Structures are given as structure tokens and as C-alpha cells.
Amino acid sequence: MLWFNVVSEALLYLCFSILLGSFILHLIPETARPGIKISKNILLIATLGVAFLSFVPVLKLILYLYRDMGLGVTVQSVLLNFEVGKSWVKTWIVSLILFIYLVPIKLERKPFFSLAGLVLILVLIILQGWSSHASSLTGWQGALTHTTHFLAITTWIGILIVISWFSTNHDNWKHFLKWFTPVAITCLALAALTGFDLMGYMMSEDNYVNSWTLPYGQTLLLKHLAIIPLLAFAFINSILIRKKVSDDPAFNPLPWARLESMIVLLIFVVTGALGQEAPPHNIETTINETGVSPLFSFFHEGEPVIPLAFSPGILSIVLFLSAVLFLIMLVLTFIKKAPKVMALVMGILFILTAYLALMLSVQ
Structure with a gap:
């Protein structure tokens, strides 16, 4: 059931990204982007x-409550009385409207078709924000923060995924980068700011390192580490490739965009896992209720002493330096025209070595 929850949440992010990216790109003039061909069936499946x-x-x-209340009463109560249930009913209705709307139209025919779809997907994103954990804690402030965070990520990633996997050519790539690069930087800044704000709802920033003793903190750490190679790929695809395309118009940047999107999918899976863990509002209390993370226990035996202290040894320093080296090699893979898969391998090796270095540096 855990893996089902993780995969379902990752796929939900992917569906939102594909829809939002498709609507946005079809609003962009063809002279400012590559050609795009995305199947109607993909859009309909993403909507479903x-x-x-x-x-x-x-x-x-429902599965948590039905044993005490009965299935029928539980379903009715959750859908009509719980905010998560009421938000889903609205999500279902808007999704159905979007599905029916998409059946007869072709987005490439008129910009209005994409604009109307964009409005509907924005409503769905707002509903996601309103049913979030942050919203349940702080009301509209948490909903606004979560909505902004989710919108920033799906805008950036949605455009990236659609352009990298559904482009029919790589024409106008310089014109595409001219507007997409500032959009991506803006989305990244908004995602970072709102992400720190959302983290504050779950725990005090002072407890970030202490949270590594818990499954939530371990998953959050892996997510943050995975973002670093994503930024390295973004640097390649926004800065280095711009010069490459200028020097060689025949150069195809799409494989590098696809590699970046693969790191994104990894982050989606980790984010899905993060949503399954209990937020550490109080570290000691959460340890008593759920126990210490098995991953943390693998590196440190016995009950952890809070607060954790940094004490890097020779091994952890070597691992830190190795992680930096892997990150540099990721970029050099592009510069030296090495096999592209090596860049993905370097990104994964960075995550592993940086994680090991951090785990061995705390006590």
C-alpha cells in the first residue's frame, strides 16, 4: 500500500505537469518554440x-475510519464533512468538465482552446492547495503557499517535460530558451521560497538536521540532494546549450532536456514518499510514536541524542569531495561530449555520496 501511495502521488504530479505544460506551450507562438505534437489520448488520460x-x-x-463507522457512513462523512473529501468532489467535477472539454477540440487550432484549459487546470491546482496539509494547519495562508509552490513546480517542470518528450523538432531552440529560462528561474525562486515556508509548517527550521532521525527527515534530505543535480542539468540546458546551439544550429538539445526530466521524475517519486511520512512537528514526540528511521539506525546504533551534532571525519570529508567531483563531472560530460547516460549516472552518484557524507557527519 505504501508504494501504491508513493507511485500514485508521483503520477499525480506528472499528470498536472503534462496538462499545464501543454496548455502553456500551445499559447506560445510557434516561432518561439519547437513544434509540438501531443496525443489527445495523453491529455485525456492525464485528466482522468x-x-x-x-x-x-x-x-x-476512508480505510482508516470505516471499521469503526461502517463503509457507507464513512464514505458519506468523508466526502461531505472532511475538507480533503469536499475538495476531491470539486476536483472530480472540474476534472470531468475538463475531460469533456478536451474531447472535441484540438489545442493547436486556436489559442482560446488552450486558455480555457489553462483556467480549468489552475482551478484544479487551487483545489489541491486547499486540501493540503498546510491548509489544514493554517487555513488560507497554508493553501495559498501550497498552491503557489505546486503551481511554480508544475509550470517549470510541465514545460520541460512536454518540450523534451513531445517536440517534433528542435527548431527555434534559442527563441525558446530566451523566454523559458527566465520563467524557469522565477518558478525555481518561488518554489524555493514557498518550500521553505511549507517546511516551517511541518517543523522548526532549527530541527532540519534533527529530523534526519525520522523517515520524514530522511526523505526530505534525499529530495533536497536530488534538486542539486537537477540545477546542474538546468545550468547545462539553459546556459551551456545556448552557446552550443549558436555555434552549431544542427545540434539537438532534446536528449539533454530529457535527462533533466528524468531527474524530475526521481524527485516526484521522492516527493510522493515524503507525503506518506508523519511530519515531525515535535522530534522527540514523533520518535516515541513512530520510532527512529531505519536508514538513520543503519548508520547510528542506539537512541539518537537530540540535538544532533556535526562532526565530520576523514571518510565523510572524502565523500563530500567525491560528491563535488561527481557534480563537476556531470557538467564535464556535456562539455567533453561523453555519452549522455554518464551525466545521469554522475547525478545519481552525487546524491548517494552526498547522502553518505552527511549521514556519517552527524552524531
Whole structure:
């Protein structure tokens, strides 16, 4: 059930990204982007994905409560009285409207078609924010923060995924980068700011390192480490490739964009896992309730002493330096025209070595 929840949440992010990216790119003039051909079936499946995959948290709540209340009463109560249930009913209705709307139209025909779809997907994103954990804690402030965070990520990643996997050519790549690079930087800045704000809802920033003793903190750390090679790929695809395309118009940048999107999918999976863990509002209390993370226990035996202290040894320093080296080699893979898969391998090796270095540096 855990892996089902993780995969379903990762696929939900992917569905939102594909829909949002498709609507945005079809609003952009063809002279400012490569040609795009995305199947109507993919858009319809993504819309159904939003409707059904967003039901998983509701299903978890129903399965948790039905033994005491009975299935019929529980379903009715969750859908009508719980905010997560009421938000899903609205999500289902808007998703159904979007599905029916997409059936007869072709986005490439008129910009209005994409604009109307964009409005509907924005409504769905707002509903996601309103049903979030942050919203349940702080009301509209948490909903606004989560909505902004989710919108920033799906805008950046949605454009990246659609352009890298559904482009029919790599024409106008310089014109594409001219507007996409500032959009991506803006989205990244918004995602970082709202991400820190959302983290503050779950725990005090002072407890970030202490949270590594818990499954939530371990997953959050892996997510943050995975973002670093993503930024390295973004540097390649926005800065280095711009010069490469200028020097060699025949150069195809799409494989590098696809590699960046693979790191994104990894982050989606980790984010899905993060949503399954108990937020550490109080570290000591959460340890007593859920126990220490098995990953943390693998490196440190016995009960952890809070607060954790940094004490890097020779091994952890070597691992830190190795992680930096892997990151540099990721960029050099592009510069030296090495096999592209090596860049992905270097990114994964960076995550592993940086994680090991941090785990061996705390006590």
C-alpha cells in the first residue's frame, strides 16, 4: 500500500505537469518554440489521472475510519464533512468538465482552446492547495503557499517535460530558451521560497538536521540532494546549450532536456514518499510514536541524542569531495561530449555520496 501511495502521488504530479505544460506551450507562438505534437489520448488520460489519483488520500482516510463507522457512513462523512473529501468532489467535477472539454477540440487550432484549459487546470491546482496539509494547519495562508509552490513546480517542470518528450523538432531552440529560462528561474525562486515556508509548517527550521532521525527527515534530505543535480542539468540546458546551439544550429538539445526530466521524475517519486511520512512537528514526540528511521539506525546504533551534532571525519570529508567531483563531472560530460547516460549516472552518484557524507557527519 505504501508504494501504491508513493507511485500514485508521483503520477499525480506528472499528470498536472503534462496538462499545464501543454496548455502553456500551445499559447506560445510557434516561432518561439519547437513544434509540438501531443496525443489527445495523453491529455485525456492525464485528466482522468488527476481525478482518480487525487482520490488516493481520501481512500486512505476512508480505510482508516470505516471499521469503526461502517463503509457507507464513512464514505458519506468523508466526502461531505472532511475538507480533503469536499475538495476531491470539486476536483472530480472540474476534472470531468475538463475531460469533456478536451474531447472535441484540438489545442493547436486556436489559442482560446488552450486558455480555457489553462483556467480549468489552475482551478484544479487551487483545489489541491486547499486540501493540503498546510491548509489544514493554517487555513488560507497554508493553501495559498501550497498552491503557489505546486503551481511554480508544475509550470517549470510541465514545460520541460512536454518540450523534451513531445517536440517534433528542435527548431527555434534559442527563441525558446530566451523566454523559458527566465520563467524557469522565477518558478525555481518561488518554489524555493514557498518550500521553505511549507517546511516551517511541518517543523522548526532549527530541527532540519534533527529530523534526519525520522523517515520524514530522511526523505526530505534525499529530495533536497536530488534538486542539486537537477540545477546542474538546468545550468547545462539553459546556459551551456545556448552557446552550443549558436555555434552549431544542427545540434539537438532534446536528449539533454530529457535527462533533466528524468531527474524530475526521481524527485516526484521522492516527493510522493515524503507525503506518506508523519511530519515531525515535535522530534522527540514523533520518535516515541513512530520510532527512529531505519536508514538513520543503519548508520547510528542506539537512541539518537537530540540535538544532533556535526562532526565530520576523514571518510565523510572524502565523500563530500567525491560528491563535488561527481557534480563537476556531470557538467564535464556535456562539455567533453561523453555519452549522455554518464551525466545521469554522475547525478545519481552525487546524491548517494552526498547522502553518505552527511549521514556519517552527524552524531
